[in-house]
Amino acid sequence: MKRIITATVQNRSGVLNRITGLMQKRQFNIESISVGRTEVDSISRMTLVVDVEDNQKLEQLTKQLNKQIDVLKVSDITDKAIVARELALVKVLSSSQLRSEIQGIIEPFRASIIDVSKDSLTVQVTGKPDKIEALIDLLRPYGIKELARTGVTAFLRGHQPQVTELTSYSLLK
Numbered sequence: 001m002k003r004i005i006t007a008t009v010q011n012r013s014g015v016l017n018r019i020t021g022l023m024q025k026r027q028f029n030i031e032s033i034s035v036g037r038t039e040v041d042s043i044s045r046m047t048l049v050v051d052v053e054d055n056q057k058l059e060q061l062t063k064q065l066n067k068q069i070d071v072l073k074v075s076d077i078t079d080k081a082i083v084a085r086e087l088a089l090v091k092v093l094s095s096s097q098l099r100s101e102i103q104g105i106i107e108p109f110r111a112s113i114i115d116v117s118k119d120s121l122t123v124q125v126t127g128k129p130d131k132i133e134a135l136i137d138l139l140r141p142y143g144i145k146e147l148a149r150t151g152v153t154a155f156l157r158g159h160q161p162q163v164t165e166l167t168s169y170s171l172l173k
Helices: 015-025 055-067 099-109 129-142
Strands: 002-010 029-037 043-051 071-076 082-093 112-116 120-127 144-149 153-156
Touching (some): 002 015, 002 153, 015 029, 015 043, 043 153, 082 129, 099 112, 099 120, 099 129, 120 129, 129 144
Antiparallel strands (some): 002 043, 002 071, 082 120, 082 144, 112 120
16 A cells, blocks of 8 residues: 655755665665755755555564664554645657647646657656646657656645534534
8 A cells, every 4th residue: 555654854964864764674665755955944854655565564674774873753644634736747759740739738737848859758747646647648649759747845734724623613602
């Protein structure tokens, strides 16, 4: 089962290497990983998409990550309300006759052409991974020359009040 794990870590040399090394030793498959500084320069956020066999392996993974000295917080956010995005750059074979056809394909995806050459064009698309996959599938028949994907970046949506947190009002006194 695929899980989206976020880890808040110290922004130091070697942290990414230690975390990926730990996952390799324990034979966890990392499907994607993205890392970047947060609003605090000394802290980075990692978003890992991992494939785990069951809840026991997932618990083992989160416990092992939490034991790392540079890890501040680990969360499995898969089943929560999240904002998740990915970026893809797709270089497609294209003649001048096909450009308008490709433009028609990418427009509903809110993708844009960011580079044009004599025999190809480069498309940039952002969104959920399934949206990215759908566009790539539509562009495949034209011939994909190159493809680069960032991997998923995600975090929790803004605070949503729970039912128990709502203030109750009554017209009766």
